Amino acid sequence: xxxxxxxxxxxxxxxxxxxxxxxxxxxxxxxxxxxxxxxxxxxxxxxxxxxxxxxxxxxxxxxxxxxxxxxxxxxxxxxxxxxxxxxxxxxxxxxxxxxxxxxxxxxxxxxxxxxxxxxxxxxxxxxxxxxxxxxxxxxxxxxxxxxxxxxxxxxxxxxxxxxxxxxxxxxxxxxxxxxxxxxxxxxxxxxxxxxxxxxxxxxxxxxxxxxxxxxxx
Amino acid sequence: xxxxxxxxxxxxxxxxxxxxxxxxxxxxxxxxxxxxxxxxxxxxxxxxxxxxxxxxxxxxxxxxxxxxxxxxxxxxxxxxxxxxxxxxxxxxxxxxxxxxxxxxxxxxxxxxxxxxxxxxxxxxxxxxxxxxxxxxxxxxxxxxxxxxxxxxxxxxxxxxxxxxxxxxxxxxxxxxxxxxxxxxxxxxxxxxxxxxxxxxxxxxxxxxxxxxxxxxxxxxxxxxxxxxxxxxxxxxxxxxxxxxxxxxxxxxxxxxxxxxxxxxxxxxxxxxxxxxxxxxxxxxxxxxxxxxxxxxxxxxxxxxxxxxxxxxx
Numbered sequence: 001x002x003x004x005x006x007x008x009x010x011x012x013x014x015x016x017x018x019x020x021x022x023x024x025x026x027x028x029x030x031x032x033x034x035x036x037x038x039x040x041x042x043x044x045x046x047x048x049x050x051x052x053x054x055x056x057x058x059x060x061x062x063x064x065x066x067x068x069x070x071x072x073x074x075x076x077x078x079x080x081x082x083x084x085x086x087x088x089x090x091x092x093x094x095x096x097x098x099x100x101x102x103x104x105x106x107x108x109x110x111x112x113x114x115x116x117x118x119x120x121x122x123x124x125x126x127x128x129x130x131x132x133x134x135x136x137x138x139x140x141x142x143x144x145x146x147x148x149x150x151x152x153x154x155x156x157x158x159x160x161x162x163x164x165x166x167x168x169x170x171x172x173x174x175x176x177x178x179x180x181x182x183x184x185x186x187x188x189x190x191x192x193x194x195x196x197x198x199x200x201x202x203x204x205x206x207x208x209x210x211x212x213x214x215x216x217x
Numbered sequence: 218x219x220x221x222x223x224x225x226x227x228x229x230x231x232x233x234x235x236x237x238x239x240x241x242x243x244x245x246x247x248x249x250x251x252x253x254x255x256x257x258x259x260x261x262x263x264x265x266x267x268x269x270x271x272x273x274x275x276x277x278x279x280x281x282x283x284x285x286x287x288x289x290x291x292x293x294x295x296x297x298x299x300x301x302x303x304x305x306x307x308x309x310x311x312x313x314x315x316x317x318x319x320x321x322x323x324x325x326x327x328x329x330x331x332x333x334x335x336x337x338x339x340x341x342x343x344x345x346x347x348x349x350x351x352x353x354x355x356x357x358x359x360x361x362x363x364x365x366x367x368x369x370x371x372x373x374x375x376x377x378x379x380x381x382x383x384x385x386x387x388x389x390x391x392x393x394x395x396x397x398x399x400x401x402x403x404x405x406x407x408x409x410x411x412x413x414x415x416x417x418x419x420x421x422x423x424x425x426x427x428x429x430x431x432x433x434x435x436x437x438x439x440x441x442x443x444x445x446x447x448x449x450x451x452x453x454x455x456x457x458x459x460x461x462x463x464x465x466x467x468x469x470x471x472x473x474x475x476x477x478x479x480x481x482x483x484x485x486x487x488x489x490x491x492x493x494x495x496x497x498x499x500x501x502x503x504x505x506x507x508x509x510x511x512x513x514x515x516x517x518x519x520x521x522x523x524x525x526x527x528x529x530x
Contacts, residue, residue, distance in 0.1 A: 003401045006394075007437055014484055021383055022285035024390045025277070028397040035401030040271065042397065047273030049396035051265040055221070056388045056488055057258065058228040058345060060378060062320055065355040067373025069317055071297050072363055073306030077313045080306060109328060111344045112321040115493040120377075121317050124497050142499050143508070149493035150481075150508035157477040158516075161470065168442065172469040175446050179454050181465045191470035194527070198519040203512045 006031030059116050066121045078122055079129035090130040090144050091211025094151045095204055097123055101155025102200060106162035114156075115149055124148040134214040147210060151203065158199035161192035220339030224349050229262030234371035235378050241368075242292050242375075250288025251379060254280060258386065277390070284383035294376040316355040316362075323351030381495045387487035395443045404443070407434060408451030415452060420461050421525060427452040428521045431472050432479035439485025441476025448472065457528065467528040475520040481513035482506060 006027040013023030025046075032042035066074075082088055104112055111117075124145040131137075131144035160166045164185040172188055236255035239248050257279050265273060283289060297305070306313065327347025331338040338346050359370060378385070398404065411430050416422035427448055434444035453472060457463040480486045484503060494505045501507065 001406065003398075003403050003406055006398065006401075006403065010394075010437065010485070019285045019287075019383070020387055020484075020487070021281045021390055024387070024394050025281045028394050031394075031401045031403060032397050037397075037400065043274030043278075044270035045274075045400055046393045046397060047268075047275070047277055048270040049393035050277050050389050051261065051268070051270075051273045053389045053392035054225060054262060054265060055345065056392070057262070057385060058224055059348075060374075060381070060385060061228045061231045061349065061352050063377045064231060064234075064370035064374035065316060065320065065352060065359055067375075067377050068356075068359045068363065068365060068370040069313060070377075071302070071365075071369070071373050072309060072313060073297075073302040073304075074313050074317060076299075076302050076306035077310065081311065104325075109325055109344075111348055112325045112328075115489075115496055117320055117324075119493060120496045122314070142497075142501070142504060145497045146494070146499055146501070146504035146508040149497060149505045150512070152493075153481060153489050153505070153509060154512055157480060158474065161474060161477075168445075168473050171442055171445060172473060175449055176465055176469060179449075181454075181458070183466050183469070187466040188470045191467045191527070192474060194523050195471060195474045195516070195520055198523075199512070199516055202515050202519070206512055 002034035003031050005034055059111075059114065062116050066116065069121065074121055075125040078125040082126045082129040083133055088130060089134060089211050090127050090147075090214055091207045093123075093126055093130055094148060094207050094210075097148070098151050098155045098200065098203060098207070101152060102159035102196060105156050105159030106196070108160075108163040108166065110156060110160050110163075110166070113152065115152060119149055119152050123152070131214045134211070141214075144214075147207070151207070154199055154203045158192075158196045162189050162196055164189045218339050219337060219346055220342040221345070224342065224345045225262045225265070227349050227352075229259045229264075231371070231374070232256075232259035232262060234368070235259075235375040238294075238368060238372045238375040239292075239379075242294055242372075245290075245292030245294070247288060247290035248292065250283050251290070251292075251382075254283045254289055254383065254386075255375075255378070257283075277393070280383075280386050281390075284386070289382050291379045291382070292376075294372055294379070296373060296376060312362075316358045319355045319358060320348070320351040323354055324348045327351065377496065380498060381492055384487060384491050384495050387491065391439045391485055391487060395438055395440060398438070398443065404447035404450075408447045411448070411451045412455070415456060420529065423452060423456045423461070424525045424528075425521060427457060427468075427472060428475040428517065428524060431476040432482075432517055435476040435479030436483040437485065439480070439483055439487065441473055441480055444476050444479070445469075445473055448476075461529055463528040464530075468524065471520050471524045471528070475517055475524075478513045478517040478520065481509040 009027040127144040127148040128141045131141040169185050169188050232255050236252045239252040324347045328344045331343035415426045430448045435441045457468050458465050490506050
């Protein structure tokens, strides 16, 4: 039971707003010591896993290009473009992006879009501009930007599992095989389709409601 | 064969440039902290495999010390003013999108093409290699067309990186915490507790415990991948598949998606939920999570219903 202390530390650390990197390290320390792992072995295990997961950090390599283009007016141009299109609303924009993200993720193309690649430079400024235009508000619409990021996540999560070679499908196959249950990846990915449709409908309805709320000043 | 041995050094050099840019920025109050942090990430990307496990652990201690003592912060790096930007945007028009779109377009085309050349590019890393190529192409276009000084793209990139700050290392830290949890057997303990919570003889109760357990454990761990082996062992296999004769493919697939609903609701999934809030300069650090909860909860209910109605026919 003592090994669960790490979970408590995580929850308490986030609630009390300590620096999350510090919270995570303390949680790992408490969990490992409770399980009887020596401090040096623990640090080595943590370092090895950190090194093995570097692929999540390489995405920041796109920032110099995005920053340079922003310096020369990329976000402003994205806003102007949206402002010039009649009938282009924040809801329709994000609904189209949701569909694009789900379909490309279902084809295994998970990294063609993302928060650094597409949301920050293109989708979020366009969504903000469309929302501002609809509501007539001068202020920056952070809600629209948050909704753009949320739409990216929903599209990615509930599209990628339809692709047969994605990590989660391979993990499920591997774990089930450990119990003597052999399943083709195709069978797992087919059963991701009902939820994918439900995700599109639920988030789509929310986007339309968001749209309507923005239309009334 | 081209693979991560190209991608990591490339990203490492970019972080090294961020470190240099931070160090040169005399207007930045916390430039030393930021520069050290980026330099350590650069070291990890450039030479992580040669540091050894303990060496990487010490590197992590360095990152945590810099972040934990509050040595990092945003600067006010010199960039163009809103007026200048509007003028440039008006002059350059839609051509500004071309380099930005070159990155996803190259990633897309490259992923498809590289998969046909397994001798040249590691097929498992095709997307990351294509992304690296896309960034190189976009940077080349940017230098040729916009004629910035050599360091300008990295100063501008570092401006965005300062906005993300220490959160950049959080996803890797959480992945490592997951490894420690696995080593300590946290999953078995949680699974044992969950197993005792299931009401006897109620199929719906078992489905509910399985799906909610996936979502809750994902919220705690920030990752459905960590929750799945635990919940399938505690509830999925013994109760739903062996006990009630559920279809293993449906139990597994929809259970994982119930976990993804949890991912939408937790700050522990930093790269999806906290990093974008920082990248978009949102005042509310949890703004993205707040935007996701009203989608995640009904979708979780749908997953519970789908499991109950589809898996036990």
